[in-house]
Amino acid sequence: MPGRLILRRFFSSSWNGMSYVEKVRLLDYWKLHDSKLLGDFNKSQLLLMIDKKPLIVGAENGGMTLMVNSHAELKRKLGDYGLVFEPANSCLLDVVPNAANKDFVPLLGTSVRTVEPPEDSPVKREDVMKMLATTLGGRFMDLRMAMLTLAEERQRNLLATFQSLMRWADIYRRCPKCGTALKMRLSKSAAECTYCVRVYYPTFSPVAITLITDPTDEFALLVRHKGSVNGVYTCVAGFAHSGETIADCAKREIAEEIGVEAKSIRSLGLSQPWPMPDSSLMCAHHAVCNMGDEIDVCFDELESARWFSREEVAKALKRTIEDPMLRNIPRDMAQRQELVYIPPQGAIAHRLIKLWAENKFKAIK
Ligand SMILES: [Zn+2]
Known part of the structure; x- marks a missing residue:
């Protein structure tokens, strides 16, 4: 769309606010x-x-x-x-x-x-x-x-965008094909190679993050990542590989991390941009696994993977909400492997676990 047309539409809008379409087009105009x-x-x-x-x-x-x-x-x-x-x-x-x-x-x-x-x-x-x-x-x-x-x-999401764009602009200095210095746009929304006449856009990686339940929906399987804070359990997560669907990724990560084949995988239609350590897009899934299947934890990535009842998970959720900065994490190493907390409210894992603990999980179509 020609910039002049966008500007005319923009400036003709009154101070009653801006429509979503006008906003998106103005942002695009600034980016270009x-x-x-x-x-x-x-x-x-x-x-x-x-x-x-x-x-x-x-x-x-x-x-x-x-x-x-x-x-x-x-x-x-x-x-x-x-x-x-x-x-x-x-x-x-x-x-x-x-x-x-x-x-x-x-x-x-x-x-x-x-x-x-x-x-x-x-x-x-x-x-x-x-x-x-x-x-x-x-x-x-x-x-x-x-x-x-x-x-x-x-x-x-603003903070994730901010960190992701600045990190990308900091790293993406030269054309990956010819090595010429890239011309970075002021918005940091793209960088151009004037020699190859190629445009590069900020990169990010899709991640499947999955809450596992048993077929009765009364128990959830949560994991402890290596080196995570004492007493914190969360969902299984991992980066998608080239050529995979995001559901394939969710199923593979469960097999890799806990050695179990999921009976079913469904997308929950929820996602979250996450800027650390690199930019990723966390895409939420629900998997059903049999509690009877033997868990075989991949100790390269995890310390523990265990089934918990809804009551146990609800207690950890309550504790996390009451102590959002996790100030009372257990110092006692014996309690390290106990379910004391889930991730704080800003993590999509918190949202997934909260939905399940409050028995609202099945309502998500
Ligand atoms: Zn180039």
């Missing part, structure tokens, strides 16, 4: 036209990550939310600390209304790196980060912790 996105950079709203830690602030409901900053405010506050942000270290995330100008502006993510002060400096990097967070009115949180604890799905 660096000069237009650059022109709107000074008007943008921004999410900030410093040293891969997102800036978080307390939300009205008592939870945490990503902090949105205006361009002018962020420029002034970061400038006081000698830090700069620019289009090169920013990516396009969304379009948001700017009430002050009755306008729609880009929501960008900007990723800033600090440098370690000299060894003889009396100032430590952590102290500077704390002061900076205070100046900005929020705090910096570990990326994984933020993904696991942000309450809103949209926020988690």
Whole structure:
């Protein structure tokens, strides 16, 4: 669609909001036209990550939310600390209304790196980060912790997009075919090789994440991954191989990890982008396995795989909801293999296990 037409439609829309189609087309326009996105950079709203830690602030409901900053405010506050942000270290995330100008502006993510002060400096990097967070009115949180604890799905997905695009742009510097330096779009939505005239798009890997139940639906099989936090059990998950359907992947991962052939696999129509360690798309499935089949755990990946009753799983769910940061994890190694927690609320595994524990699983068509 020609950009001029999109712009005319966009600017003719009144301040009653923007339709979904107009929003998608404006985002596409910014993705395709660096000069237009650059022109709107000074008007943008921004999410900030410093040293891969997102800036978080307390939300009205008592939870945490990503902090949105205006361009002018962020420029002034970061400038006081000698830090700069620019289009090169920013990516396009969304379009948001700017009430002050009755306008729609880009929501960008900007990723800033600090440098370690000299060894003889009396100032430590952590102290500077704390002061900076205070100046900005929020705090910096570990990326994984933020993904696991942000309450809103949209926020988690924005953060996943932010981290995934910046990581891809950081790694994808040269054309894989000819080695020429790539021209990265400002939005980080694509990179072009001017020699091959090829366009490359951000990469991500599909993952099947599967909750296993028995045929009566009264028991679920959960697993403990090697090196995971004491007392935490979760669903089986693994990357799809080339040429597999996502259901094939779910069935193969169950066979690989616990040595059991699933009787049936169904997609639950739920998915979640996840940015660590690389960008992936977690696609939720339900598998039915016979409890009588002998479990043969693959100890390269797992520590344990066990059947639990709905009551046992519901207790672990309750504990996780009451203690979302898993502060009371068992220190006693004897309790390491017990089902104490499930993953925190930000993980799709939490959502799957919660649906099953609340007996709402079968209702998903
Ligand atoms: Zn090339």
